[in-house]
Amino acid sequence: SQQGEEDPQALSIQEGENATMNCSYKTSINNLQWYRQNSGRGLVHLILIRSNEREKHSGRLRVTLDTSKKSSSLLITASRAADTASYFCATDAKGAQKLVFGQGTRLTINP
Amino acid sequence: DAGVTQSPTHLIKTRGQHVTLRCSPISGHKSVSWYQQVLGQGPQFIFQYYEKEERGRGNFPDRFSARQFPNYSSELNVNALLLGDSALYLCASSSLAGTDTQYFGPGTRLTVL
Numbered sequence: 001s002q003q004g005e006e007d008p009q010a011l012s013i014q015e016g017e018n019a020t021m022n023c024s025y026k027t028s029i030n031n032l033q034w035y036r037q038n039s040g041r042g043l044v045h046l047i048l049i050r051s052n053e054r055e056k057h058s059g060r061l062r063v064t065l066d067t068s069k070k071s072s073s074l075l076i077t078a079s080r081a082a083d084t085a086s087y088f089c090a091t092d093a094k095g096a097q098k099l100v101f102g103q104g105t106r107l108t109i110n111p
Numbered sequence: 112d113a114g115v116t117q118s119p120t121h122l123i124k125t126r127g128q129h130v131t132l133r134c135s136p137i138s139g140h141k142s143v144s145w146y147q148q149v150l151g152q153g154p155q156f157i158f159q160y161y162e163k164e165e166r167g168r169g170n171f172p173d174r175f176s177a178r179q180f181p182n183y184s185s186e187l188n189v190n191a192l193l194l195g196d197s198a199l200y201l202c203a204s205s206s207l208a209g210t211d212t213q214y215f216g217p218g219t220r221l222t223v224l
Contacts, residue, residue: 030210031210031211033212033213035215040150040199040218040220041217041218042115042201042215042216042217042218043154043201043203043213043215044215045212045213045214045215048211048212088153088154090153092209092210097159097166097167097208097209097210098144098156098159098167098169098210099144099156099210099213100156101146101153101154101155102153103151103152103153104152104153
């Protein structure tokens with residue numbers, strides 16, 4: 001079963017705009033991670049945020065985590081065509097030795 | 112440094128056959144995890160191995176098995192293939208066991224006819 005649920009399922013924006021994707025999960029976690037996947041290839045790790053952190057930045061990426069609402073958001077600022085990909089959140093339920101991925105958000109950046 | 116490598120890249124099998132997929136982790140990484148990704152969905156956890164021992168198993172039938180070798184490379188075996196086993200099989204390595212940052216390989220695309 002998928003613990004993480006991304007929203008929206010698909011997002012199409014113009015180059016230069018900001019893109020926001022959301023992830024909700026069901027159980028307590030140790031950390032939450034965001035990954036990017038281009039066209040059915042391997043996943044690339046973007047950022048990891050631990051349960052005791054509320055916000056984290058990496059370049060044009062900003063991730064927030066609200067453990068009281070069991071939700072996270074990924075913001076990509078000043079989007080580029082190369083950001084076109086599927087984005088997945090992954091959580092590790094406490095006590096479970098595995099990552100559980102959501103179904104992903106398909107992001108399209110239009111030039 | 113080389114990233115995670117997987118072989119083969121693509122594979123076509125028929126129902127009932129078995130398949131072996133291979134993975135070499137990043138040098139120095141002792142943990143290997145396997146995921147199945149069906150088209151249009153997120154990856155589903157199959158196994159995690161650390162120091163040659165199974166550390167986690169997902170909700171997959173016994174037709175799926177894996178092992179890790181002394182050099183930390185790993186094999187995923189699937190017996191009695193079904194059409195529904197068609198998917199992208201992803202291998203990921205990490206330096207520790209558990210659920211910290213995973214480094215993924217490019218995957219093996221398995222098609223079962």
